[in-house]
Amino acid sequence: MLLWSLLDFPSQPAVRKIIHVDCDCFYAAIEMRDDPRLRGRPLAVGGDADKRGVVATCNYEARAFGVRSAMASAYARKLCPDLLIVPPRMAAYREASQAIQAIFTQFTQLIQPLSLDEAYLDVTASESCHGSATLMAREIRRLVQADQGITVSAGVAPNKFLAKIASDWNKPDGLKVILPEEVEEFVRRLPVERLHGVGRVTAARLKSLGVDVCAELLPWRKQDLAREFGSFGERLWQLARGIDDRPLVVESKRQSVSVENTYDQDLPDLQACLNALAPLLEKLAQRLGRLEGEYRVSKPFIKLKFHDFTQTTLEQAGAPVTPEGYRELCIQAFARGGRPVRLIGVGVRLDHAHSLLGEQLNLF
Amino acid sequence: MQFTIQREALLKPLQLVAGVVERRQTLPVLSNVLLVVDGNTLSLTGTDLEVELVGRIQLDEPAEAGEITVPARKLMDICKSLPDDVAITLKVEDNKAVIKAGRSRFTLATLPASDFPNVEEGPGSMTFQVNQNKLRRLIERTSFAMAQQDVRYYLNGMLLEINKGQLRAVATDGHRMAMCTLDADIDYQERYQLIVPRKGILELARLLGEADDMVSIVLGTHHIRATTGDFTFTSKLVDGKFPDYERVLPRGGDKIVLADRQVLRNAFSRTAILSNEKYRGIRLMLSDSLLKIQANNPEQEEAEEDIAVDYNGSALEIGFNVSYLLDVMNVLSNEQVKMILSDANSSALVQESETDDSVYVVMPMRL
Numbered sequence: 001m002l003l004w005s006l007l008d009f010p011s012q013p014a015v016r017k018i019i020h021v022d023c024d025c026f027y028a029a030i031e032m033r034d035d036p037r038l039r040g041r042p043l044a045v046g047g048d049a050d051k052r053g054v055v056a057t058c059n060y061e062a063r064a065f066g067v068r069s070a071m072a073s074a075y076a077r078k079l080c081p082d083l084l085i086v087p088p089r090m091a092a093y094r095e096a097s098q099a100i101q102a103i104f105t106q107f108t109q110l111i112q113p114l115s116l117d118e119a120y121l122d123v124t125a126s127e128s129c130h131g132s133a134t135l136m137a138r139e140i141r142r143l144v145q146a147d148q149g150i151t152v153s154a155g156v157a158p159n160k161f162l163a164k165i166a167s168d169w170n171k172p173d174g175l176k177v178i179l180p181e182e183v184e185e186f187v188r189r190l191p192v193e194r195l196h197g198v199g200r201v202t203a204a205r206l207k208s209l210g211v212d213v214c215a216e217l218l219p220w221r222k223q224d225l226a227r228e229f230g231s232f233g234e235r236l237w238q239l240a241r242g243i244d245d246r247p248l249v250v251e252s253k254r255q256s257v258s259v260e261n262t263y264d265q266d267l268p269d270l271q272a273c274l275n276a277l278a279p280l281l282e283k284l285a286q287r288l289g290r291l292e293g294e295y296r297v298s299k300p301f302i303k304l305k306f307h308d309f310t311q312t313t314l315e316q317a318g319a320p321v322t323p324e325g326y327r328e329l330c331i332q333a334f335a336r337g338g339r340p341v342r343l344i345g346v347g348v349r350l351d352h353a354h355s356l357l358g359e360q361l362n363l364f
Numbered sequence: 365m366q367f368t369i370q371r372e373a374l375l376k377p378l379q380l381v382a383g384v385v386e387r388r389q390t391l392p393v394l395s396n397v398l399l400v401v402d403g404n405t406l407s408l409t410g411t412d413l414e415v416e417l418v419g420r421i422q423l424d425e426p427a428e429a430g431e432i433t434v435p436a437r438k439l440m441d442i443c444k445s446l447p448d449d450v451a452i453t454l455k456v457e458d459n460k461a462v463i464k465a466g467r468s469r470f471t472l473a474t475l476p477a478s479d480f481p482n483v484e485e486g487p488g489s490m491t492f493q494v495n496q497n498k499l500r501r502l503i504e505r506t507s508f509a510m511a512q513q514d515v516r517y518y519l520n521g522m523l524l525e526i527n528k529g530q531l532r533a534v535a536t537d538g539h540r541m542a543m544c545t546l547d548a549d550i551d552y553q554e555r556y557q558l559i560v561p562r563k564g565i566l567e568l569a570r571l572l573g574e575a576d577d578m579v580s581i582v583l584g585t586h587h588i589r590a591t592t593g594d595f596t597f598t599s600k601l602v603d604g605k606f607p608d609y610e611r612v613l614p615r616g617g618d619k620i621v622l623a624d625r626q627v628l629r630n631a632f633s634r635t636a637i638l639s640n641e642k643y644r645g646i647r648l649m650l651s652d653s654l655l656k657i658q659a660n661n662p663e664q665e666e667a668e669e670d671i672a673v674d675y676n677g678s679a680l681e682i683g684f685n686v687s688y689l690l691d692v693m694n695v696l697s698n699e700q701v702k703m704i705l706s707d708a709n710s711s712a713l714v715q716e717s718e719t720d721d722s723v724y725v726v727m728p729m730r731l
Contacts, residue, residue: 320517322602360685361539361729363540363711
């Protein structure tokens with residue numbers, strides 16, 4: 001072959017092998033592991049129903065009654081009167097998560113944790129299990145079960161988007177593999193609401209355009225999707241073809257720090273909300289003080305959830321990160337609802353000043 | 365309420381007062397300027413609840429006493445758009461401000477003066493006078509180093525310190541620090557520190573003139589007030605603990621570089637063009653009598669410049685954010701600048717070679 005043809009047509013990069021690992025009802029699984037009496041009965045981890053708590057996660061027995069994560073505990077109790085709600089033990093969950101992460105490192109260093117209970121692994125270059133991603137996923141599931149006494153589901157695919165869908169396919173305690181040659185057929189039958197980034201609103205718009213599954217997106221040209229959905233249109237075009245080039249973000253940076261509180265009694269008016277800011281800001285300051293690495297605040301934000309569960313978030317670049325700044329944001333946010341408030345959150349969006357192109361040293 | 369005034373007499377104080385007023389306000393009255401006619405004095409007040417500025421103008425023509433608030437920005441834009449030598453009459457009729465000038469007529473919405481907030485002051489614990497020109501120089505030489513949006517909110521302002529008859533200003537954003545000291549006739553021997561918020565400092569600097577007139581300063585527990593002939597400026601203070609700036613001043617740097625400030629500034633400006641737009645890193649390579657400045661960017665473009673300097677220490681390569689160095693070069697005024705360095709990971713001390721009332725500390729970058 002001529003030299004110029006080699007230069008002009010570089011060989012296609014090898015197909016990637018991505019595993020998405022997701023612990024099954026993680027917090028609840030740890031609770032059932034540590035207290036066998038909790039097994040076999042509807043269980044949720046979260047806040048007290050009497051104090052307006054929220055379900056963080058629940059086991060499959062509770063899910064059978066319609067209980068879901070992020071549901072108000074009081075409502076979950078209505079759906080399932082026998083539901084046992086236990087408070088979260090974050091230290092125990094963190095410990096288990098670290099042990100699971102350590103298992104991942106036996107297979108690859110390219111790990112992108114998404115939370116305590118799920119992560120992406122790029123095993124393209126891994127030589128474990130003769131380089132078979134399927135065998136690695138099986139082995140990871142076996143090791144987690146043996147080491148931590150909980151089950152995990154895994155998805156294996158050529159990219160992150162498909163691996164995440166695959167891990168959910170055979171939950172709980174399941175494994176789904178999508179081989180490169182199966183991608184096209186698999187995606188064709190995929191309902192559009194399963195696409196990464198397609199929420200209720202976008203799904204409804206797609207349905208109104210006669211698009212229920214990805215196959216119905218294929219005739220659409222990229223520019224037409226861009227006209228309909230803006231910058232997300234191009235992403236839709238790619239996802240409908242099973243294309244997702246996003247690399248794993250191995251060293252992820254914190255995007256924000258926040259603190260929120262749900263109040264036992266609704267805060268009736270603006271003044272009550274303003275009075276509630278001080279303890280929240282104190283907690284926020286403590287969290288910011290614990291931040292490692294070099295972060296800069298890009299803007300403060302506030303979140304209010306009104307008594308009817310509608311919520312608003314207001315952030316403002318240039319607003320001062322001071323009690324006065326948050327007071328101003330609170331006044332503006334409250335004006336959007338003008339109703340009693342059940343939850344207030346305060347936080348900051350962060351920028352990070354580290355870069356391969358130079359790290360600025362600090363004076364103090 | 366009614367008064368008549370020449371455009372020029374109204375415009376300058378109005379521009380200063382309107383500078384304090386924020387455009388985007390939650391309380392509508394904070395977008396307004398308070399106008400008060402008392403005898404033959406018109407006073408204009410603007411505030412954002414943190415900073416307040418009151419300007420006073422002597423009226424030449426008889427006026428009708430009263431008070432009202434009108435939109436600051438609109439009033440200023442109207443005045444700016446009118447011809448130079450026109451007389452402006454403002455009269456309040458039916459809760460509207462009617463402005464007449466020549467053949468122009470404007471009607472502005474108003475809000476009652478009773479809605480206009482006061483910046484709470486409290487008693488003053490110290491009063492002194494200082495030359496306006498010197499105070500302005502003190503601020504201009506240091507304010508660039510204040511942080512803008514730092515979590516450590518006490519850095520989003522300037523430390524003013526009174527100690528042994530001297531007034532010192534210190535500003536830092538955690539990466540660089542600026543400090544300037546002036547001898548002031550302040551009869552106070554203890555150390556007294558306060559932090560003025562960023563906006564307060566910048567507005568105070570705008571207010572201070574070039575002349576040698578005095579400005580009277582009152583320091584309170586929670587506020588600072590500055591009064592010149594025609595203006596009274598009040599700002600709340602930042603409640604926080606400023607870092608121990610003396611601990612940050614580098615000691616024992618053994619590499620002393622003397623260079624022509626303009627030559628250095630121009631070289632920094634040129635090499636900055638090809639530094640990374642976001643991180644602005646440049647390399648300084650020191651050897652006998654030579655400073656090589658180098659910059660490159662992700663597009664693999666490169667700039668390099670050699671400058672003759674007075675230096676005879678050991679070789680050193682050190683990285684800096686070029687913007688930080690340029691900020692210092694831009695506020696210095698002497699022909700020669702002195703840089704004291706020790707190693708690639710330690711801060712640099714920059715000052716004018718003849719005077720030492722201004723000191724600048726810049727932390728390097730790892731490149």
